[in-house]
């Protein structure tokens with residue numbers, strides 16, 4: 384009995400062991416689902432952006448033998464978009480449920496392209512002072528990434544760097560040659576053309592010097608040959624040199640002038656300008672007086688009954704000649720008769736006498752002694768021109784006209800009128816004669832252009848004077 388029971392138990396044990404072996408066999412010796420790409424078993428694949436791609440194939444192995452079965456693939460890969468994509472392969476064999484995965488990484492390996500504007504080699508005082516000529520960065524995947532470019536400044540170069548979203552980096556270098564070939568810039572303070580009276584003092588108004596490389600320029604030379612005791616045009620040359628020996632220079636012109644007549648000094652009226660202003664005073668007389676004062680020039684005003692007394696007072700007090708033109712400037716009244724001419728003249732004479740306490744005897748006929756506007760009264764100018772001289776007056780016509788009451792009034796714009804007046808002045812004056820210049824202080828453009836006319840004459844060495852009873856009279860040919 385005992386032996387039989389033992390035998391049965393042995394058999395049971397063997398069966399049990401056998402079952403356990405089968406169990407473990409089934410558990411561990413499973414079929415395998417392999418993913419195959421380029422003949423290799425894979426679970427991750429890297430492909431480049433836009434590269435052509437086909438899903439990997441697969442094999443099912445069981446005990447080293449291939450088994451065929453239908454496999455389902457889940458997932459897809461977008462090769463035009465950087466990223467990681469998962470493909471899941473699954474199937475069912477016997478009791479087994481098989482699954483395997485592969486990760487497909489779509490990667491961008493192409494770095495961005497940086498393009499530099501300008502030259503890849505430039506000159507500058509330092510790489511810091513180099514004025515950037517511009518650049519751009521374009522990536523195959525990210526597009527324009529110019530804004531992400533960083534610049535590294537080294538002593539002799541600038542390095543432009545940028546990374547795309549896949550961390551591909553590009554570096555471009557611009558070479559900077561440290562040189563300075565630009566001279567300092569000199570800016571003059573004050574006027575480029577300076578007018579100073581004879582024997583006055585020249586005051587240097589200074590300059591501003593800047594350099595592209597040097598923070599300070601100390602090598603400055605001023606060549607000043609101004610001699611204020613002698614009439615003439617002098618040049619002052621300012622020369623600045625930077626540390627790289629670049630030189631630049633600017634000039635200032637100094638006009639030393641003597642507005643006083645040469646009459647007393649040389650006994651000649653040649654080249655003397657007698658500025659005469661008719662028909663005033665007016666609102667423009669002040670500006671004319673200011674300009675004359677600026678250059679210490681004396682002139683002659685042939686006044687009327689218009690305008691303010693204060694303007695006549697100022698003319699007188701500032702040393703100009705206040706002379707007589709006419710009270711009314713009304714030709715038909717003035718030239719109606721000898722009596723009415725003198726009545727008109729006396730009216731304006733009395734006005735001036737009241738203001739200045741002096742009785743002017745220097746006169747100018749309305750329209751000049753050569754006028755034909757008086758022809759309605761035949762011979763009146765012949766009579767008057769003789770009679771005024773007999774009464775002790777000196778009458779002055781002119782031999783230069785700026786046409787400010789003539790041709791220039793037809794110009795349209797103010798600046799055209801100004802230029803017109805200026806051109807008549809420049810063309811009319813001459814060194815070989817005394818110049819009695821007809822102007823009108825009732826014209827705004829004469830007042831505004833007077834400064835330029837004076838500057839021109841001074842630069843050409845003319846002198847100015849007022850008319851006095853000693854001045855040679857300029858008479859026109861009488862036409863009536």
Ligand code: ZN
Nearest residue numbers: 661662749750
């Ligand atoms: Zn007049």
